[in-house]
Amino acid sequence: MTEALILDSEALNALANPKQRNALFQRARAVLTIAHERRALVRVPAPVLAEVCRGPRFDAAINQLLNDKGIVVCDLTADIAQRAGQLLASAKLSSVHAVDAFVIATALTFDTAVIATSDPADLSKLAARERRLTILPL
Secondary structure, three states: OOOOEEEEHHHHHHHHOOOOOOHHHHHHHHHHHHHHHHEEEEEHHHHHHHHHHOHHHHHHHHHHHHHHHHHEOOOOOOHHHHHHHHHHHOOOOOHHHHHHHHHHHHHHOOOOOEEEEEHHHHHHHHHHOOEEEEEOOO
């Protein structure tokens, strides 16, 4: 059974920039440590990068984290994009929440997944019918 930890934008940003987000960094690091101990896959949906990447000067910390910590970026596929659209429709949310929907749709490609987030309300709406997902507020 494949278990995954999915990082949303804030979780990824906190891990990459601990000095700016110390409290959030501490919680995200603890979750990441447990995921590694459980041998869970750690993944970031590709659309999350659109929310955190702002050019080479700002992206260095994100790129270093992705290269050093066994965190893999999941490609956005047509299946994931379509599932995200279905999730938005089911939750009656607009495309403003598209990246959140991509996070949930990516998580659904695994047997079970924990989604580390600082935005549990919107993600919980999108994952309301999905019992194999756990939304973990940071």
